[in-house]
Amino acid sequence: MVDDAMLFDDDETPAPAALLPPWEILVVDDEQAVHQVTELVMADFEFDGRRLHFSHCYSGAEARTLLSRPGQFALILLDVVMESEHAGLELVRYIREQLGDQNVRIVLRTGQPGQAPQAMVLKTYDINDYREKTELTHAKLSTVFYSGLRAYRDLMRLERARLGLRRSIDAITHVCDSDNLRHFCSAVLEHASALLGHEAEGVCASRMNAYAAARQPGRLQVLAVTNGYAGLAPEETLDHLPAPVRDAFVRCMAEQADHFGPLYYTCYYRTRDGNESLLYMSFNDPLQDEERELLGLFAANVAITYENLLAREELEATQDAIIHILGEALERRSAASGGHVERVGEIAAMLGAAVDMPAGAVRQLRQAAPLHDIGHAGIPDDILNLPGPLDAQQRARMQGHSDIGWHMLSSSTQPVLRLAARIAREHHERWDGTGYPQGLQGAEISLAARITSLADFVDALVSPRSYRPAHTLQYALAEVREGSGSRFDPALADLLLQHTDDLQALYGRHPPH
Structure with missing residues (x-):
């Protein structure tokens, strides 16, 4: 005779049973003897290296109290007739519909087959097997337990895979x-x-x-x-x-x-x-x-x-290096002090963060702001470095650097350079509309240009020029306060004045020379 266990051996080699939690089994039946026989007959049963742990309820109402959440049990052996003729069937609906537990395997057992005909019950109720209570032999119960637990195990594997996929997508999204x-x-x-x-x-x-x-x-x-x-x-x-x-x-x-x-x-x-x-x-x-x-x-x-993020950072580092080299080249032929373009970028980024720009926009502003005076490349040295005041013709030529910078950069499709083009053209516009080259007023001036205008103004004052010594930061901030609402966006000017400590720290790290 073939041993029952051989018929149901799983392909996998299970871990020792003592190391794994038991399968949780619920027996719901109003006959005490059914509980005792079921647990006694299945005392030595083991599947996938896991033993059984039984919980017992003696009515449908008691089971509802115990079944507080889905996932508590792998298998439920459920009597049909208990405190009422359909107590078991009503409990099936409660488990599937109200608790929403679609995974637990439910086996109906009845001592009165005519009370709930098998064909009708299997068609109407979401159960997994239908047995008579007389089927309490080891062979019959083993069949029920092997098929029920194997199905539950596979469903839970699918559920874990589904949840794992969802967590994986969420994790990758957050990481990216x-x-x-x-x-x-x-x-x-x-x-x-x-x-x-x-x-x-x-x-x-x-x-x-x-x-x-x-x-x-x-x-x-x-x-x-x-x-x-x-x-x-x-x-x-x-x-x-x-x-x-x-x-x-x-x-x-x-x-x-x-x-x-x-x-x-x-x-x-x-x-x-x-x-x-x-x-x-x-x-x-x-x-x-x-x-x-x-x-x-x-x-x-x-x-x-x-790898993609590494490539992006290396590209950004290359952009920063090119901008830094270009800025230094412009500084060498102008009256600007060393490090001017770098400090303008830092101050602009500080203000960008203060107005709650997204991190990516702040990063682009830090890269683009140093190119605000790139149009100086088209201005003759004798005008660019004149130690005294400019006459009307020289001033008009000098003011042309805004349009020169715009034309140099605006043909690019790169977001940073397009932003730099607008900054180059608009950073000499004034809040009251008296700036150049377009006479823009208020919010007509792009936010990036308004921010860069402030940053450029402050750093220009605290930096030495060939025609004057450096002013103090306090003097520069007093001038910002004076120009708020006329030369500068008043809200931005107020924000800058609130970040005096940050400015002092910046000039402590990178003093003009």
Whole structure:
């Protein structure tokens, strides 16, 4: 005779039962003997390395009280007739419709088959099996339990995969919203833990290839850590990493593959450009296979996003460098002091943040504002560096630098340069409409130009010129106060005056000379 258990052996090799939580089973029946026989017959039952734990209710009303939320039980053995002829059927509707628990497997059992005909019940009610109470043998109950628990297990796997996918999408979305590499890597660690619903500690690191110009080639860099590894410094070397992290990283880089153990997972991803991204996560509880797979997919998406963000930062660094070089070249042939364009960018960014510009807009303003006087490139040296006052003809020629700057930059399709073009043309406009070259008034002047006008004015006053010494910051701010509402946007002037301490700190770090 073939043993019952052999018929239902699962393909997977389960973990020892003592290490896994039991399957939660609920028996709802008004006959005490049914409870006792069911638990006695199934005392040694085991599925997927998990034993059974029984809970007992003796009426439909008692079961409603116990069933406070979905997901409490894997399998419910439910009597049809209890305190009423249809108490069991009414409980089925309550579980499926009011609790919304579609996963628990429900097996109806009746001692009066004629009371609730099987065909009608199976068609009308969302149950998974229908049995008579006389079927209390080990073989019959084993059939019920194997089929019910296997179906529940597979449903829960699908549910975890669905929730995991949703968490993965949410995590990637949050990670991709990061505006720089440090924020990005911190978000990776935060959401990798949330992704799996486990408490975790982790280290995010990378190793750039020999052609990654902005990084040190071949060296592993620690980019972000959780609190558990707070002692690690950025750009830490392998020798200084904790032994478990170091060994996992070394193995991943040698094998170019993920590596994991019972309580940790190390994700490895090599991008098309040969950059290596590594994520080490340690957990308090063992990970399931599908959780490790989800973490690996998450890490692969993170690595691709990381490479794109790295490329963006390197592009921005290149833009900054070009603007800085261009600004220095203009300063050398004008009366502007060293560092003028850089400080104008910093002051403009400070004001942009103060008026709640988005972070991306502030970054663009910091890059564009230093090009406000790029039109000086078209002004002759004898006018640009004249130590005394300009005559009417010279002044008109000098004022032409606004339009020259506009024409130099406006043909570009790059957002930063188009912003710089408008700033170059409008930064000499005045709030009261008496500026040049277009005589714009009030809000007709772009916000970026109004901000840059203030920044340029302050830094020009506190910087020495060939025809005068530098003024104090206090003098420059008094002039801003005087020009509020006439020369300058009064709201911006007021904001600047509220940031005196920030201006003093800036000039402490980058004094004009």
